[in-house]
Amino acid sequence: MKHNKLDDMNCSIATSLELIGEWWTILILREAFFGTRRFEDFQQYLGIARNILTTRLRKLCDGGLLQRVPIKEGAKRHEYKLTAMGRDLYPTLIALTQWGDRWLHLDGAPVKFIDHVTGEEIDDVAILSKQGKELDARDLLLIPGPGANEETKQRLSLLQIAWEKHHEGE
Amino acid sequence: MKHNKLDDMNCSIATSLELIGEWWTILILREAFFGTRRFEDFQQYLGIARNILTTRLRKLCDGGLLQRVPIKEGAKRHEYKLTAMGRDLYPTLIALTQWGDRWLHLDGAPVKFIDHVTGEEIDDVAILSKQGKELDARDLLLIPGPGANEETKQRLSLLQIAWEKHHEGE
DNA sequence: TTCAAAAGTTGCTATTTGCAACTAAATATG
DNA sequence: CATATTTAGTTGCAAATAGCAACTTTTGAA
Numbered sequence A, B: 001m002k003h004n005k006l007d008d009m010n011c012s013i014a015t016s017l018e019l020i021g022e023w024w025t026i027l028i029l030r031e032a033f034f035g036t037r038r039f040e041d042f043q044q045y046l047g048i049a050r051n052i053l054t055t056r057l058r059k060l061c062d063g064g065l066l067q068r069v070p071i072k073e074g075a076k077r078h079e080y081k082l083t084a085m086g087r088d089l090y091p092t093l094i095a096l097t098q099w100g101d102r103w104l105h106l107d108g109a110p111v112k113f114i115d116h117v118t119g120e121e122i123d124d125v126a127i128l129s130k131q132g133k134e135l136d137a138r139d140l141l142l143i144p145g146p147g148a149n150e151e152t153k154q155r156l157s158l159l160q161i162a163w164e165k166h167h168e169g170e
Numbered sequence C: 001t002t003c004a005a006a007a008g009t010t011g012c013t014a015t016t017t018g019c020a021a022c023t024a025a026a027t028a029t030g
Numbered sequence D: 001c002a003t004a005t006t007t008a009g010t011t012g013c014a015a016a017t018a019g020c021a022a023c024t025t026t027t028g029a030a
Helices: A003-009 A012-020 A025-034 A039-046 A050-063 A090-103 A150-167 B003-009 B012-020 B025-034 B039-046 B050-063 B090-103 B150-167
Strands: A066-070 A078-082 A111-115 A140-144 B066-070 B078-082 B111-115 B140-144
Touching: A003 A012, A012 A025, A012 A050, A012 B025, A012 B090, A025 A039, A025 A050, A025 A078, A025 A090, A025 B012, A039 A050, A050 A066, A050 A078, A090 A111, A090 B012, A090 B090, A140 A150, B003 B012, B012 B025, B012 B050, B025 B039, B025 B050, B025 B078, B025 B090, B039 B050, B050 B066, B050 B078, B090 B111, B140 B150
Parallel strands: none
Antiparallel strands: A066 A078, A111 B140, A140 B111, B066 B078
Protein backbone atom coordinates (compact mmCIF):
# COMPACT_ATOMS: atom_id res chain seq x y z
CA MET A 1 0.00 0.00 0.00
CA LYS A 2 1.14 3.45 -0.76
CA HIS A 3 0.63 5.13 2.56
CA ASN A 4 2.27 8.32 1.56
CA LYS A 5 -1.32 9.15 0.71
CA LEU A 6 -2.20 8.84 4.36
CA ASP A 7 -0.22 11.91 5.31
CA ASP A 8 -2.47 14.04 3.16
CA MET A 9 -5.54 12.96 5.03
CA ASN A 10 -5.38 15.71 7.65
CA CYS A 11 -5.98 13.06 10.28
CA SER A 12 -3.83 12.09 13.22
CA ILE A 13 -4.77 8.46 12.98
CA ALA A 14 -3.52 8.35 9.41
CA THR A 15 -0.28 10.13 10.25
CA SER A 16 0.27 7.89 13.25
CA LEU A 17 -0.34 4.75 11.26
CA GLU A 18 2.10 5.98 8.67
CA LEU A 19 4.72 5.70 11.40
CA ILE A 20 3.60 2.71 13.45
CA GLY A 21 0.94 0.98 11.39
CA GLU A 22 3.12 -1.48 9.53
CA TRP A 23 3.20 -5.13 10.34
CA TRP A 24 5.20 -5.96 13.46
CA THR A 25 5.78 -2.38 14.52
CA ILE A 26 3.26 -2.36 17.33
CA LEU A 27 4.47 -5.72 18.55
CA ILE A 28 8.01 -4.37 18.59
CA LEU A 29 6.78 -1.51 20.73
CA ARG A 30 5.00 -3.94 23.01
CA GLU A 31 8.30 -5.75 23.47
CA ALA A 32 9.97 -2.45 24.19
CA PHE A 33 7.39 -1.78 26.93
CA PHE A 34 8.21 -5.23 28.29
CA GLY A 35 11.80 -4.07 28.58
CA THR A 36 13.35 -5.67 25.50
CA ARG A 37 16.17 -3.60 24.03
CA ARG A 38 18.49 -5.77 21.97
CA PHE A 39 18.12 -6.79 18.34
CA GLU A 40 18.52 -10.49 19.04
CA ASP A 41 15.95 -10.40 21.80
CA PHE A 42 13.35 -8.67 19.67
CA GLN A 43 14.04 -11.19 16.96
CA GLN A 44 13.73 -14.21 19.22
CA TYR A 45 10.74 -13.14 21.27
CA LEU A 46 8.75 -12.08 18.23
CA GLY A 47 9.99 -14.58 15.67
CA ILE A 48 10.19 -11.75 13.16
CA ALA A 49 12.35 -11.97 10.02
CA ARG A 50 15.67 -10.26 10.61
CA ASN A 51 15.52 -7.96 7.61
CA ILE A 52 12.06 -6.75 8.55
CA LEU A 53 13.20 -6.15 12.10
CA THR A 54 16.05 -4.06 10.77
CA THR A 55 13.80 -1.82 8.71
CA ARG A 56 11.20 -1.47 11.47
CA LEU A 57 13.76 -0.51 14.10
CA ARG A 58 15.28 2.00 11.73
CA LYS A 59 11.91 3.56 11.05
CA LEU A 60 11.07 3.74 14.74
CA CYS A 61 14.41 5.43 15.44
CA ASP A 62 13.99 7.86 12.56
CA GLY A 63 10.46 8.57 13.70
CA GLY A 64 11.64 9.35 17.23
CA LEU A 65 9.95 6.53 19.15
CA LEU A 66 13.14 4.63 19.86
CA GLN A 67 16.70 5.74 20.23
CA ARG A 68 19.90 3.80 19.69
CA VAL A 69 22.17 4.14 22.67
CA PRO A 70 25.49 2.41 23.42
CA ILE A 71 25.07 -0.57 25.72
CA LYS A 72 27.55 1.01 28.06
CA GLU A 73 29.80 4.07 28.03
CA GLY A 74 31.94 3.93 24.89
CA ALA A 75 30.69 0.56 23.63
CA LYS A 76 30.14 0.10 19.93
CA ARG A 77 27.11 -2.08 20.36
CA HIS A 78 23.88 -0.40 21.08
CA GLU A 79 20.39 -1.04 22.29
CA TYR A 80 16.99 0.37 21.38
CA LYS A 81 15.29 2.35 24.11
CA LEU A 82 11.91 4.01 24.16
CA THR A 83 11.98 7.79 24.01
CA ALA A 84 9.42 10.01 25.73
CA MET A 85 7.49 9.98 22.47
CA GLY A 86 7.54 6.20 22.45
CA ARG A 87 6.56 5.87 26.10
CA ASP A 88 3.68 8.23 25.46
CA LEU A 89 2.08 5.53 23.32
CA TYR A 90 1.50 3.37 26.38
CA PRO A 91 -2.09 4.54 26.99
CA THR A 92 -2.94 3.58 23.42
CA LEU A 93 -1.37 0.16 23.73
CA ILE A 94 -2.99 -0.52 27.07
CA ALA A 95 -6.36 0.55 25.69
CA LEU A 96 -5.88 -1.91 22.85
CA THR A 97 -4.78 -4.65 25.23
CA GLN A 98 -7.80 -4.15 27.44
CA TRP A 99 -10.09 -4.19 24.42
CA GLY A 100 -8.56 -7.50 23.36
CA ASP A 101 -8.93 -8.80 26.90
CA ARG A 102 -12.61 -7.85 26.96
CA TRP A 103 -13.61 -9.18 23.56
CA LEU A 104 -11.13 -11.79 22.45
CA HIS A 105 -9.75 -13.43 25.60
CA LEU A 106 -12.94 -14.46 27.27
CA ASP A 107 -11.14 -16.98 29.42
CA GLY A 108 -9.07 -14.25 31.05
CA ALA A 109 -6.38 -11.70 30.25
CA PRO A 110 -2.85 -13.02 29.71
CA VAL A 111 -1.32 -10.01 31.44
CA LYS A 112 -2.50 -7.70 34.22
CA PHE A 113 -1.25 -4.15 34.67
CA ILE A 114 -0.53 -3.29 38.28
CA ASP A 115 0.10 0.07 39.88
CA HIS A 116 3.31 -0.85 41.67
CA VAL A 117 2.73 1.67 44.44
CA THR A 118 -0.61 0.29 45.57
CA GLY A 119 -0.42 -3.18 44.05
CA GLU A 120 -3.87 -2.68 42.57
CA GLU A 121 -4.86 -3.31 39.00
CA ILE A 122 -5.16 -0.14 36.94
CA ASP A 123 -8.46 1.20 35.68
CA ASP A 124 -9.76 0.56 32.21
CA VAL A 125 -8.56 3.24 29.83
CA ALA A 126 -11.60 5.34 28.96
CA ILE A 127 -12.81 8.57 27.41
CA LEU A 128 -13.45 11.05 30.19
CA SER A 129 -15.05 14.46 30.25
CA LYS A 130 -13.31 17.29 32.10
CA GLN A 131 -15.55 16.40 35.04
CA GLY A 132 -14.30 12.85 34.97
CA LYS A 133 -17.47 11.33 33.58
CA GLU A 134 -16.99 8.36 31.29
CA LEU A 135 -18.17 9.09 27.77
CA ASP A 136 -19.41 6.85 25.01
CA ALA A 137 -18.99 7.20 21.25
CA ARG A 138 -22.46 8.75 21.03
CA ASP A 139 -21.62 11.48 23.57
CA LEU A 140 -18.97 13.02 21.38
CA LEU A 141 -19.14 15.76 18.83
CA LEU A 142 -16.25 16.21 16.41
CA ILE A 143 -15.30 19.73 15.49
CA PRO A 144 -12.41 21.15 13.46
CA GLY A 145 -9.25 21.81 15.44
CA PRO A 146 -6.58 24.43 14.74
CA GLY A 147 -4.91 22.08 12.23
CA ALA A 148 -8.05 21.37 10.20
CA ASN A 149 -7.91 22.07 6.48
CA GLU A 150 -10.88 23.21 4.41
CA GLU A 151 -11.88 19.71 3.47
CA THR A 152 -11.93 18.58 7.09
CA LYS A 153 -13.94 21.62 8.13
CA GLN A 154 -16.49 21.01 5.46
CA ARG A 155 -16.75 17.35 6.24
CA LEU A 156 -17.17 17.91 9.96
CA SER A 157 -19.88 20.48 9.44
CA LEU A 158 -21.81 18.01 7.31
CA LEU A 159 -21.31 15.44 10.04
CA GLN A 160 -22.66 17.79 12.62
CA ILE A 161 -25.80 18.36 10.61
CA ALA A 162 -26.25 14.63 10.15
CA TRP A 163 -25.71 14.14 13.86
CA GLU A 164 -28.36 16.69 14.78
CA LYS A 165 -30.80 15.23 12.32
CA HIS A 166 -30.17 11.78 13.67
CA HIS A 167 -30.78 12.86 17.26
CA GLU A 168 -33.56 15.37 16.74
CA GLY A 169 -36.55 15.05 18.99
CA GLU A 170 -34.64 13.31 21.77
CA MET B 1 3.07 -11.77 6.78
CA LYS B 2 1.65 -14.90 8.30
CA HIS B 3 -0.04 -13.55 11.35
CA ASN B 4 -1.66 -16.78 12.26
CA LYS B 5 1.45 -16.98 14.40
CA LEU B 6 0.25 -13.99 16.35
CA ASP B 7 -2.64 -15.83 17.91
CA ASP B 8 -0.24 -18.17 19.65
CA MET B 9 1.50 -15.33 21.40
CA ASN B 10 -0.76 -15.29 24.46
CA CYS B 11 -1.00 -11.54 24.11
CA SER B 12 -4.07 -9.39 23.60
CA ILE B 13 -2.23 -6.94 21.43
CA ALA B 14 -1.27 -9.72 19.05
CA THR B 15 -4.80 -11.15 18.95
CA SER B 16 -6.26 -7.70 18.44
CA LEU B 17 -3.88 -6.90 15.63
CA GLU B 18 -4.76 -10.17 14.01
CA LEU B 19 -8.25 -8.74 13.64
CA ILE B 20 -7.68 -5.04 13.06
CA GLY B 21 -3.98 -4.67 12.32
CA GLU B 22 -4.06 -4.94 8.56
CA TRP B 23 -3.61 -1.98 6.30
CA TRP B 24 -6.69 0.22 6.07
CA THR B 25 -8.66 -1.52 8.76
CA ILE B 26 -8.16 1.12 11.42
CA LEU B 27 -8.92 3.88 8.94
CA ILE B 28 -12.11 2.09 8.00
CA LEU B 29 -13.04 2.06 11.67
CA ARG B 30 -12.21 5.74 11.95
CA GLU B 31 -14.63 6.38 9.09
CA ALA B 32 -17.22 4.29 10.86
CA PHE B 33 -16.81 6.47 13.96
CA PHE B 34 -17.29 9.48 11.70
CA GLY B 35 -20.61 7.99 10.71
CA THR B 36 -19.78 6.43 7.35
CA ARG B 37 -21.76 3.30 6.62
CA ARG B 38 -21.94 2.64 2.91
CA PHE B 39 -19.41 0.83 0.73
CA GLU B 40 -19.14 3.65 -1.79
CA ASP B 41 -18.61 6.24 0.92
CA PHE B 42 -15.82 4.27 2.58
CA GLN B 43 -14.25 3.82 -0.83
CA GLN B 44 -14.42 7.47 -1.76
CA TYR B 45 -13.42 9.02 1.55
CA LEU B 46 -10.47 6.69 1.99
CA GLY B 47 -9.41 6.18 -1.62
CA ILE B 48 -8.97 2.49 -0.86
CA ALA B 49 -8.94 -0.14 -3.60
CA ARG B 50 -12.36 -1.70 -3.91
CA ASN B 51 -11.25 -5.30 -3.59
CA ILE B 52 -9.31 -4.54 -0.41
CA LEU B 53 -12.30 -2.71 1.03
CA THR B 54 -14.41 -5.78 0.33
CA THR B 55 -12.07 -8.10 2.19
CA ARG B 56 -11.60 -5.71 5.10
CA LEU B 57 -15.32 -5.13 5.59
CA ARG B 58 -15.93 -8.84 5.49
CA LYS B 59 -13.27 -9.48 8.10
CA LEU B 60 -14.64 -6.75 10.34
CA CYS B 61 -18.11 -8.24 10.08
CA ASP B 62 -16.87 -11.77 10.71
CA GLY B 63 -14.86 -10.47 13.64
CA GLY B 64 -17.89 -8.80 15.17
CA LEU B 65 -16.84 -5.14 14.95
CA LEU B 66 -19.29 -4.24 12.19
CA GLN B 67 -22.62 -5.65 11.22
CA ARG B 68 -24.40 -5.60 7.90
CA VAL B 69 -27.90 -4.30 8.28
CA PRO B 70 -30.50 -3.47 5.62
CA ILE B 71 -30.60 0.22 4.74
CA LYS B 72 -34.27 0.26 5.56
CA GLU B 73 -36.90 -2.29 6.50
CA GLY B 74 -36.95 -4.97 3.82
CA ALA B 75 -34.31 -3.42 1.54
CA LYS B 76 -31.80 -5.71 -0.09
CA ARG B 77 -28.99 -3.19 0.14
CA HIS B 78 -27.21 -2.93 3.40
CA GLU B 79 -24.89 -0.73 5.37
CA TYR B 80 -22.06 -1.40 7.79
CA LYS B 81 -22.70 -0.29 11.36
CA LEU B 82 -20.43 -0.47 14.37
CA THR B 83 -21.41 -3.06 16.96
CA ALA B 84 -20.86 -2.62 20.69
CA MET B 85 -17.54 -4.40 20.21
CA GLY B 86 -16.57 -1.95 17.50
CA ARG B 87 -17.68 1.11 19.46
CA ASP B 88 -15.65 -0.13 22.39
CA LEU B 89 -12.51 0.52 20.37
CA TYR B 90 -13.13 4.25 20.54
CA PRO B 91 -10.88 4.88 23.57
CA THR B 92 -8.03 3.19 21.72
CA LEU B 93 -8.57 5.25 18.59
CA ILE B 94 -8.88 8.48 20.52
CA ALA B 95 -5.72 7.68 22.45
CA LEU B 96 -3.92 7.16 19.16
CA THR B 97 -5.38 10.34 17.70
CA GLN B 98 -4.27 12.37 20.68
CA TRP B 99 -0.80 10.86 20.53
CA GLY B 100 -0.58 11.88 16.87
CA ASP B 101 -1.85 15.34 17.75
CA ARG B 102 0.81 15.73 20.43
CA TRP B 103 3.80 14.44 18.49
CA LEU B 104 3.08 14.71 14.80
CA HIS B 105 0.70 17.64 14.33
CA LEU B 106 2.65 20.33 16.09
CA ASP B 107 0.70 23.04 14.31
CA GLY B 108 -2.53 21.87 15.85
CA ALA B 109 -4.93 18.95 15.86
CA PRO B 110 -7.12 18.49 12.77
CA VAL B 111 -10.08 17.35 14.89
CA LYS B 112 -11.22 18.12 18.41
CA PHE B 113 -13.41 15.79 20.46
CA ILE B 114 -16.15 17.60 22.34
CA ASP B 115 -18.40 16.37 25.11
CA HIS B 116 -21.69 17.39 23.55
CA VAL B 117 -23.36 17.87 26.91
CA THR B 118 -20.94 20.45 28.23
CA GLY B 119 -19.37 21.59 24.98
CA GLU B 120 -15.93 21.13 26.53
CA GLU B 121 -13.07 19.25 24.97
CA ILE B 122 -12.56 15.79 26.44
CA ASP B 123 -9.59 14.90 28.60
CA ASP B 124 -6.50 13.19 27.27
CA VAL B 125 -6.90 9.44 27.43
CA ALA B 126 -4.54 8.23 30.16
CA ILE B 127 -3.57 5.35 32.39
CA LEU B 128 -5.21 5.86 35.76
CA SER B 129 -4.86 4.09 39.07
CA LYS B 130 -7.98 3.10 40.98
CA GLN B 131 -7.52 6.34 42.89
CA GLY B 132 -7.59 8.32 39.66
CA LYS B 133 -3.89 9.14 39.67
CA GLU B 134 -2.27 9.34 36.25
CA LEU B 135 0.37 6.66 35.79
CA ASP B 136 3.44 6.50 33.62
CA ALA B 137 5.05 3.49 31.93
CA ARG B 138 7.52 3.25 34.82
CA ASP B 139 4.77 3.04 37.45
CA LEU B 140 3.43 -0.22 36.13
CA LEU B 141 4.23 -3.78 36.97
CA LEU B 142 3.10 -6.56 34.65
CA ILE B 143 1.92 -9.77 36.23
CA PRO B 144 0.31 -12.89 34.76
CA GLY B 145 -3.45 -12.75 34.43
CA PRO B 146 -5.90 -15.66 34.52
CA GLY B 147 -5.26 -16.32 30.82
CA ALA B 148 -1.47 -16.49 31.08
CA ASN B 149 0.22 -19.62 29.81
CA GLU B 150 3.42 -21.05 31.26
CA GLU B 151 5.65 -19.15 28.88
CA THR B 152 4.03 -15.84 29.76
CA LYS B 153 4.28 -16.56 33.46
CA GLN B 154 7.94 -17.38 33.20
CA ARG B 155 8.68 -14.37 31.11
CA LEU B 156 6.86 -11.97 33.40
CA SER B 157 8.64 -13.32 36.46
CA LEU B 158 11.98 -12.70 34.76
CA LEU B 159 10.77 -9.22 33.91
CA GLN B 160 9.83 -8.56 37.48
CA ILE B 161 13.30 -9.56 38.66
CA ALA B 162 14.89 -7.30 36.06
CA TRP B 163 12.56 -4.49 37.09
CA GLU B 164 13.53 -4.81 40.75
CA LYS B 165 17.20 -4.97 39.91
CA HIS B 166 16.87 -1.91 37.74
CA HIS B 167 15.15 0.09 40.48
CA GLU B 168 17.01 -1.20 43.51
CA GLY B 169 18.27 1.40 45.92
CA GLU B 170 15.67 3.96 44.95
C1' DT C 1 44.51 -14.76 19.47
C1' DT C 2 40.91 -17.26 18.87
C1' DC C 3 36.07 -17.85 19.05
C1' DA C 4 31.33 -17.36 19.44
C1' DA C 5 27.62 -14.34 19.62
C1' DA C 6 25.43 -10.00 17.95
C1' DA C 7 23.64 -7.29 14.40
C1' DG C 8 22.73 -6.94 10.41
C1' DT C 9 22.75 -7.78 4.75
C1' DT C 10 21.65 -10.23 0.51
C1' DG C 11 19.10 -12.85 -2.80
C1' DC C 12 15.24 -15.32 -3.77
C1' DT C 13 10.28 -16.78 -3.26
C1' DA C 14 5.70 -16.21 -1.72
C1' DT C 15 2.06 -13.30 -0.34
C1' DT C 16 -0.43 -8.79 -0.31
C1' DT C 17 -1.75 -4.52 -2.45
C1' DG C 18 -3.04 -1.43 -6.05
C1' DC C 19 -5.33 -0.46 -10.29
C1' DA C 20 -8.70 -0.45 -13.58
C1' DA C 21 -11.98 -2.62 -16.20
C1' DC C 22 -15.99 -5.55 -15.88
C1' DT C 23 -20.52 -7.49 -13.87
C1' DA C 24 -24.89 -8.11 -11.64
C1' DA C 25 -28.30 -6.69 -8.95
C1' DA C 26 -31.18 -2.84 -6.82
C1' DT C 27 -33.12 1.37 -7.01
C1' DA C 28 -34.57 5.49 -9.37
C1' DT C 29 -36.73 7.80 -13.46
C1' DG C 30 -39.73 8.86 -17.20
C1' DC D 1 -43.23 -0.99 -16.93
C1' DA D 2 -38.97 -0.45 -19.41
C1' DT D 3 -34.75 1.69 -19.17
C1' DA D 4 -30.99 4.13 -17.02
C1' DT D 5 -28.08 4.79 -13.29
C1' DT D 6 -26.14 3.59 -8.82
C1' DT D 7 -24.34 0.49 -5.74
C1' DA D 8 -21.56 -3.07 -4.38
C1' DG D 9 -18.90 -5.72 -5.48
C1' DT D 10 -15.46 -9.38 -8.65
C1' DT D 11 -11.54 -10.49 -11.69
C1' DG D 12 -6.99 -10.46 -13.60
C1' DC D 13 -2.64 -8.67 -13.79
C1' DA D 14 1.42 -5.62 -12.28
C1' DA D 15 3.90 -3.72 -8.39
C1' DA D 16 5.19 -3.59 -3.67
C1' DT D 17 6.01 -6.14 0.86
C1' DA D 18 7.00 -9.89 3.77
C1' DG D 19 9.23 -14.38 4.82
C1' DC D 20 13.19 -17.46 4.75
C1' DA D 21 17.67 -18.90 5.18
C1' DA D 22 22.33 -18.50 4.26
C1' DC D 23 26.18 -15.30 4.44
C1' DT D 24 29.18 -11.31 6.28
C1' DT D 25 31.21 -8.39 9.51
C1' DT D 26 32.13 -6.53 13.71
C1' DT D 27 32.33 -6.86 18.64
C1' DG D 28 33.23 -8.49 23.30
C1' DA D 29 34.75 -12.46 25.93
C1' DA D 30 37.99 -16.24 27.29
